[in-house]
Amino acid sequence: xxxxxxxxxRKRKKELFEPLEAGKVKMYVCGVTVYDYCHLGHARCYVxxxxxxxxxxxxxxxxxxxxxITDLDDKLINRARESDGEKDIKTRVAELAARFTAxxxxxxxxxxxxxxxxxxxATGNIPRMREIIAGLLEKGVAYRRGGDxxxxxSAFPGYGELSGKNPDDLRAGARVEVxxxxxxxxxFALWKEAAPGEPSWPSPWGEGRPxxxxxxxxxxxxxxxxxxxxxxxxxDLIFPHHENERAQSMAFxxxxxxxxxLHNGFVTINREKMSKSLGNVFNLRDIFKKYKPRVVRFFxxxxxxxxxxxxxxxxxxxxxxxxFRLDNCYGLAxxxxxxxxxxxxxxxxxxxxEEAMNDDFNTAAALAGVYRVVEEFYKNYRKPELxxxxxxxxxAVKKICAVLGVDLVDPIHEPAPAGEISxxxxxxxxxxxGDTLTEDNLRALVSCRELARQNRDWELSDRIxxxxxxxxxxxxxxxxxxxxxxxxxxxxxxE
Numbered sequence: 228x229x230x231x232x233x234x235x236x237r238k239r240k241k242e243l244f245e246p247l248e249a250g251k252v253k254m255y256v257c258g259v260t261v262y263d264y265c266h267l268g269h270a271r272c273y274v275x276x277x278x279x280x281x282x283x284x285x286x287x288x289x290x291x292x293x294x295x296i297t298d299l300d301d302k303l304i305n306r307a308r309e310s311d312g313e314k315d316i317k318t319r320v321a322e323l324a325a326r327f328t329a330x331x332x333x334x335x336x337x338x339x340x341x342x343x344x345x346x347x348x349a350t351g352n353i354p355r356m357r358e359i360i361a362g363l364l365e366k367g368v369a370y371r372r373g374g375d376x377x378x379x380x381s382a383f384p385g386y387g388e389l390s391g392k393n394p395d396d397l398r399a400g401a402r403v404e405v406x407x408x409x410x411x412x413x414x415f416a417l418w419k420e421a422a423p424g425e426p427s428w429p430s431p432w433g434e435g436r437p438x439x440x441x442x443x444x445x446x447x448x449x450x451x452x453x454x455x456x457x458x459x460x461x462x463d464l465i466f467p468h469h470e471n472e473r474a475q476s477m478a479f480x481x482x483x484x485x486x487x488x489l490h491n492g493f494v495t496i497n498r499e500k501m502s503k504s505l506g507n508v509f510n511l512r513d514i515f516k517k518y519k520p521r522v523v524r525f526f527x528x529x530x531x532x533x534x535x536x537x538x539x540x541x542x543x544x545x546x547x548x549x550x551f552r553l554d555n556c557y558g559l560a561x562x563x564x565x566x567x568x569x570x571x572x573x574x575x576x577x578x579x580x581e582e583a584m585n586d587d588f589n590t591a592a593a594l595a596g597v598y599r600v601v602e603e604f605y606k607n608y609r610k611p612e613l614x615x616x617x618x619x620x621x622x623a624v625k626k627i628c629a630v631l632g633v634d635l636v637d638p639i640h641e642p643a644p645a646g647e648i649s650x651x652x653x654x655x656x657x658x659x660x661g662d663t664l665t666e667d668n669l670r671a672l673v674s675c676r677e678l679a680r681q682n683r684d685w686e687l688s689d690r691i692x693x694x695x696x697x698x699x700x701x702x703x704x705x706x707x708x709x710x711x712x713x714x715x716x717x718x719x720x721x722e
Contacts, residue, residue: 229286231585233457234533236465236488237389241587244487246456252288253455254280255447255485257464258346260297261327262306265334267509267523267538268494272461274524275491275532275588277340277632279459282584285630294343295446296331298324299350299436304425317426321350334511337520339632347446349437353428355445356437359479360417360430368478372408374420374433378440380413383474389488390466415471417441440471447485448476458485465490492535509538519717521633522547528590528631551638553628555713556601558639559608560621572623573616576600580627590631600624639703640712642670651675652687659694663720669700673710676702 231244246252256276259269273294283290299320307319314322332342360376363369368382380386380394387394397413416438421427427434447455453476460469469488476484493500496507514523517540526546530536560567576596583592600620607614628635648654648671655675658668672691679687692702700714 229581229585231286232587233487233489234587236490239391242487246288247454247486250287250289252283252290252457253293253451254283254290254457254459255293255295255443255451255455256343256458257443257460257468258294258296259331260300260302261324261331262300262303263327264330265511267511267514268461269331270334270338270511270523271494271527271536272459272491273335273340274338274527274632276459276489277338278528278532278590279457279489279588280341280343281630281632282588286581291345291451292343293345293347293447293450295443296324296328296346296348297439297442298328298348299426299442300439308424316424320426324348324350334515337515338524339521339634341632345450347450349442349446352442352445352449353437355449356441357418357430359441359445359448359475360432360437362479363417363475366478368475369417370410371432374418374435375408375416376418376432377409377414378417378471378475378478380411380415380474383478385477386413386474387470389473390470392466392470415440415467417475440468441475443468443472444476444479447472448480453480453482453484455485457487457489459489459491462490462493491532492530495535495537497539498537514543518543518547519715521636522550525550525633528633529594531587531589531591533587550633553597553601553624553633554636554638554715556604556621557625557635558637558713560604560618561637562639563608563613564618567618568622568625570619570622572626573619576620576623577626580623580630593627593631597624597627636715638713638715640714641709642666642673642712648674648678651678652684655679655687655691659690664695664698664700665720666716669695669712669714669719673702673712677710 229244232241233244234241254276256272259265280290280292303320303324304316307316307323310319310323312319360369363378364371364376367379369376369378371377387397394413398411417440418430418432418437419435420432421434421436425436427436447458458469465488473484496509499507511523522543523546526543527536529546529549557568579596580593583589583596586592600617601624603617604613604621607617625635651674655672658672658675661668672695676688676691679685679691695702695712699718700712703711703713705711
């Protein structure tokens with residue numbers, strides 16, 4: 228349908244993407260464990276798969292996108308235990324999960340991430356998990372140890388195929404289990420016997436709760452079928468989570484599981500993997516205090532989704548400058564004629580974009596084509612007319628940015644006159660000496676500067692420009708037209 232090639236982790240190579248059903252794509256991506264606020268690693272994953280989602284829809288596919296919510300986990304239980312109150316542990320876990328699920332959606336919305344079609348929860352799918360576990364026991368690929376149930380890795384011949392790991396090597400390097408109840412150190416829990424002070428559910432094997440890996444098998448196969456098109460997540464999930472998930476799913480259904488496995492690269496800090504053990508995890512809400520969410524998104528998509536992305540203030544600043552250059556191009560082009568962006572996008576530019584994206588969603592190469600058009604515009608925008616074909620190429624840039632989830636913002640504003648000013652010098656001094664810069668104050672200062680320029684008061688004119696520059700507002704002086712202010716509206720203080 229499209230010539231799209233994707234890197235399939237299981238095959239360790241790029242393959243032509245051919246969905247099971249023509250025109251439709253079923254995609255499952257491992258979601259968050261909702262015990263805390265989201266960090267940059269979460270943004271890396273969900274921006275990557277949002278772009279994949281958007282691009283598949285751009286190609287004309289009807290995408291069914293499922294992303295789970297892990298609302299039952301050791302970290303959740305431990306944190307819930309720390310909370311005050313007399314409520315039972317199951318209620319406290321549920322309330323904590325609800326709180327951080329809401330926070331997750333707030334953060335993803337700010338990153339302009341489209342909602343998935345379905346967000347199943349672990350606790351909402353326990354009956355399906357029990358069904359799969361019972362089936363695995365019946366097939367002889369799982370076994371009981373008291374109230375625990377384990378998957379028997381040796382009973383699944385394809386174990387290790389996804390991660391490229393040899394089970395014999397894994398066994399040799401595995402620690403001996405302290406309780407000695409497993410047949411093999413690689414065997415993993417499907418059901419855990421209830422422990423004191425933990426939430427539990429009834430089962431044929433006694434009160435308990437499911438293991439981590441079984442939840443994704445239950446939700447994906449229940450909502451997308453035994454075999455579906457794309458399974459995604461971060462590279463850290465390849466082993467053991469996705470390896471175990473694949474083994475138990477295929478052992479239960481007897482059918483192929485996900486056809487294409489896609490994994491995004493790590494976030495690094497000074498080239499070290501971001502991890503809580505190193506203390507270098509950056510909370511998204513803290514990052515958003517300094518950088519606009521759209522700048523964070525642009526920073527993440529500027530790298531290929533499988534590559535590691537190194538986080539630093541300098542990298543975010545650079546992304547902010549690049550995004551502003553795109554926005555400013557958009558604003559200047561609108562001054563040249565708003566109809567530019569209603570033109571059909573240039574086919575050649577769009578073909579170049581699709582060629583890049585069809586190579587395993589190569590956003591870095593796609594943006595290179597965007598930058599070429601933007602540079603062409605900056606070389607020509609002061610001319611009486613834009614070169615033939617450039618308006619259609621600019622229209623293509625806006626279309627491409629929309630597909631990438633980057634909605635361009637016009638930063639160029641022509642402030643309305645601030646009214647009659649009897650003493651512009653005194654007003655300017657008062658506003659410059661103030662602590663806030665509101666829209667009204669900005670309009671007044673631009674008007675004061677116009678009056679200062681008319682009266683050849685260059686010292687005051689420069690002082691106003693410098694003050695606004697320090698606030699992130701630049702001024703655009705134009706022949707035969709009033710000065711325009713260049714800024715993002717959210718830079719200014721509220722009224």
